[in-house]
Amino acid sequence: MEKAHKPKKVFIQGPISPDFVAKSIASHQSKTGIGAHAIFLGQIRADQKEGGPVTGIDYTAYEEMAEQAFYDIREAAFAKFELTCMHIYHSLGLVPTGEISLFVFVSSPHRRAAFEASEYIVEEIKANVPIFGKELIGEAGQHVWKENK
């Protein structure tokens, strides 16, 4: 039976900085059972819409339900893959184009589990976590609501 993991803080206000990603990597140097990290970073794309390019996404969430959904994804991933540790961070609020809104970081003794777990986690987040994104367009204050495919 997989032991239960404590819920972790997932949401970060605004963009996730490259410095935060770097520090997260560095903090795993003492965990010498790890042989492979896989990192997925979601970046805001400047899609072209009527009215101009996307300049950023303003994220909101049903936070209590989202935190439970993240917890369930973590538990499922630990049960499915041989992982040493796992970190998930997602932005709330405004993230400008070109900046990072999702940081998934999994570590394992071996590469295969790390690759597979990172893909699994990202797909689960996109399908099952109640996060909403308002894509801001052009200079005139227009917006459209993003929808995951």
Added chain:
Amino acid sequence: MSFQVKYFGMLAEIAGLSDEVWNAAGGLTVGQFREQILDKYPAMREKKFKIAVNQRISEDFLLIETPAEIALLPPFAGG
């Protein structure tokens, strides 16, 4: 009966608020509640959304039992 309703994303935009107290005459299923919502906010008829009862996405046949927190969830956009 009465319960709390939360709106998110484009649905909060349509409703013009992010939460309100919903008063209903008698017992209500999720499907009946959906009809009442669409009567109050006809613009939501064109939108896709799911209804969560106490943070679980629920089928239309489920009977709402108070106290309940209902949330209208438009398509997810995380990532």
